[in-house]
Amino acid sequence: METIWEVEEMNRFRTHYKSKIGWLEIIGTSEAVTHINFTDKKQPSDRKIPEILRECRTQLDEYFRGERTDFSVKFVLEGTDFQKKVWKRLLKIPYGRTVSYKDVAVSIGNEKGGRAVGGATGRNNISIIVPCHRVIGSGGDLVGFGGGLWRKVWLLNHEKKSSPNA
DSSP states (O other): OOOBOOOOSOOOEEEEEEETTEEEEEEEOSSOEEEEEEESSOOOOOSSOOHHHHHHHHHHHHHHTTOOSSOOSOBOOOSOHHHHHHHHHHTTSOTTOOEEHHHHHHHTTOTTOHHHHHHHHHTOSBTTTSOGGGEEOTTSOOOOOTTOHHHHHHHHHHHHHHOSOO
8 A cells, every 4th residue: 555645835843752773863844754863862742743644653663563564644756757666665575575686677677777776765764654674685685775784684683583474
């Protein structure tokens, strides 16, 4: 199920979620999440947090407890057309599974675009929900993760342990 929405530029709000692998900063409007990124330190959250951001924290908490494999919170992909095409493809990678950058490139009709897919994956602003951590090197190597490779390893192991697909 694809839950990508278009929203007008509006006021953005910020909140944080303390996961098992560090703080996540969640940014969004009153209509949709626009960013979920790892951060080294929690900054002040906005006083009034829209329901959509509270729901995002709840769904992330369920994910980290191994109770959620799919997300239904509304979010917006902000990037180039190519980046959005890659990110939409990442949303189709099943929980607990991995694919290579080359696999993604081939699936979007750009056979030799593995490096470009890597670049787009590295610019993903919706960590975990858009599962860039499920993309690995062609040889099975764990490469490229903006949150740090140790987090990628943790996320993949977490999903493997609780996956109905494993």
